[in-house]
Amino acid sequence: MLKIGVLVSGRGSNLQALIDNIERGTLQASIELVVSDNPKAYAIERCKKHGVRCEVIRRKEYPTKEDFEEAIARSLQSKGVELVVLAGFMRILSKRFLSYFPERVINIHPSLIPAFQGLHAQKQAVDFGAKFSGCTVHIVDESVDAGPIIIQAVVPVLPEDDEDSLSERILKFEHRILPQSVQWFAEGRVKVQGRRVLIAGAKYGELPVNPALEKF
Numbered sequence: 001m002l003k004i005g006v007l008v009s010g011r012g013s014n015l016q017a018l019i020d021n022i023e024r025g026t027l028q029a030s031i032e033l034v035v036s037d038n039p040k041a042y043a044i045e046r047c048k049k050h051g052v053r054c055e056v057i058r059r060k061e062y063p064t065k066e067d068f069e070e071a072i073a074r075s076l077q078s079k080g081v082e083l084v085v086l087a088g089f090m091r092i093l094s095k096r097f098l099s100y101f102p103e104r105v106i107n108i109h110p111s112l113i114p115a116f117q118g119l120h121a122q123k124q125a126v127d128f129g130a131k132f133s134g135c136t137v138h139i140v141d142e143s144v145d146a147g148p149i150i151i152q153a154v155v156p157v158l159p160e161d162d163e164d165s166l167s168e169r170i171l172k173f174e175h176r177i178l179p180q181s182v183q184w185f186a187e188g189r190v191k192v193q194g195r196r197v198l199i200a201g202a203k204y205g206e207l208p209v210n211p212a213l214e215k216f
């Protein structure tokens, strides 16, 4: 059973997808700790409902960003967390934080990176007139929404789309590719070679999700 920690800032629907798959038995992981940097995040309610341990760690309670990140890292390490999952965590983590969990911090981003990095990725896609967007799970490095890619799902952008409708279409795939990625870590199948990530035994070349989803 892979011990994971999940960092959130808001709604927590991706956290919910992890919880649901764990409860269903399709994801061999245990959420040892959820950390929210936002005391009002709805994700906290989800934790209460499902008996998941959650801590609020606020940036403003620490003099420096480094101290804030140290507090998060210490909490995660004290629970024996092996993989850190950023699920709508809206902060950029420093090299020092990442060094505590080498190649073991992953993030979900609502675009096909490197397109539309940063905030409001879905609005960026609509405004740009993209015909396809999607979502990505990647390993976090010092860049913003640009680390080595584990899996991507392609989602069409329709002429009548606005930010909300596209976000909703993309989100359905986020809820599948994030648990799938965590499961691949749990199975020890994720091999990182520089920028390239290979999932041992995965089926590549299928649309709209590459590598292909197995059970999510």
Ligand code: GAR
Residues within 6 Å of the ligand: 009, 010, 011, 012, 013, 014, 015, 087, 088, 089, 090, 108, 109, 110, 118, 119, 120, 121, 145, 171, 174
């Ligand atoms: C998700 O769409 C996630 O991809 C995005 O924030 C949302 C969080 O939703 N993350 C980013 O934009 C990171 N750059 P959730 O709280 O319901 O999981």
